[in-house]
Amino acid sequence: MSQGSNSEAKWLTAWYGKKRWVYTLLPLEGLFRLLSYVRRIITVRWLQKNIGLPVIVVGNISVGGTGKTPLIIALVNRLQKRGLKVGVISRGYGSAAPQYPYVVSESSSATEAGDEPLSIWRATGCAVCIDADRVAAARILKNAGCDVLLSDDGLQHYRLGRTLEIAVIDAARGFGNGHCLPVGPLREPRSRLKGVDFVVVNQTSLESDIVYKRDYYNMRLQPQHWFKVKDLTHLPLDHLLAGTHVHAVAGIGNPNRFFSTLGKLGLTPECHIYRDHHTFTRENFQFRQVLPVVMTSKDAVKCQTFAEPEWLALEVEAVLEKRFWPAFEHALEALFPYE
Structure with a gap:
């Protein structure tokens, strides 16, 4: 088995293998949590921007992939079936676009757009805009006539106002040792999940014995x-x-x-x-x-x-368990009631 990043593997092994040496960093975790909390309060109260469109944020509280991209594609398809014009906002990690905001098109390369935005565009054909400034990207999509926006990996990007929040958990990895950075893999403490609208658990199968809470929704790829x-x-x-x-x-x-x-x-x-x-x-x-x-x-x-x-x-x-979609449709009903 080849390994692309030894340093990254070291941290993942420490967080998910629960190595003891990371606990020497507990003072830094305390500082990280304090700064994150203060930043969130200041941003939400005084700096958050609402652009006048429903915004559905799909993100996670841990470092690393949890299966957000396939979920976003499923959500886009569901919204498109309602006749809505959907836009997706992405930071475009690793992208090197000629300018930002950058709208993905047929001529876009993975170098310009990044892997996830280009994958979403190819799978759905919806409008995808890339910018680290998610508010700027949202405004571009609003001006393009979108009815609803999905923000990819935007849970901690509080400057952009949101209507619904969906957090995704990787059941195989869970929350690691349960600590925030740098002691553990969490961007925010687990208590953050109490404030989101939906928690989706990416399982190996829908019949898995791993159940976090009754009100969490299982998903498999x-x-x-x-x-x-x-x-x-x-x-x-x-x-x-x-x-x-x-x-x-x-x-x-x-x-x-x-x-x-x-x-x-x-x-x-x-x-x-x-x-x-x-x-x-x-x-x-x-x-x-x-x-x-x-x-x-x-x-x-x-x-x-x-x-x-x-x-x-x-x-x-x-593939989400059957009870997710009625709950999601109920949430949408307040935003887009059927005529």
Whole structure:
């Protein structure tokens, strides 16, 4: 198994493996929590901007990926079925756009837009605007005629006012050692979840025994199909037969979830792990053993320009337990009542 970032792995192992040495940083955690609390109070009371459109924030309280992107895609699809014009706001981590705010288009590259915004645009066709200044991005989308906005990973970006908040938890990792940075992986204490409208738990399956609270909603990521990284051609899941050994490349927040999914498809992955949002190059794929190469759809957008014709990416869909959608529709009813 290759490793893309030793320093990142060290911190993740400490937080989620509950290593004792991190507790020497407890004074820094206290300072972090104090500054975060003061910043939130000041921003919400005096600096927050409401742009006159419903804003649904989808984020998390921990460092790393939790499955937000597939959930955002599912929410966009649901809102579009209502006939609403949806816009998505993203910070665009790792993007190098010619200017900001930057609106994703057909000509956008992963370098310009970043992996997650481009993945969302390709999956939904909705308007996606990138800017670290989320208020500026929101105004661009409002002027473009959007009816409702989704803010990707915007839970701690309090300057942008919000109508609904959805927090996502990765059930496999949970809250680590339960501490805030730098002692643990939390951006905000667990008590923050009491103030959000929905908590979605990304599980391996909806039948998992892991249950945080009765009012939390379970979600799983279900494989849909393969597609060729080079030209986006769709292929069925049985295109790779059970027992096939593959090079599995992942530069996402929780790569083990991807590898586990491959195992459930009957594949045997040779795992190659890189840090979240890693910028891939052709050299990252110089493997000694000749095997099929597979990756996530999020990573595929960064590899399309140099991909070999046979490289594959796995498309997944967020499947939420049945009781989530009535609750979400009820929340929407106050914003967009049916005529």
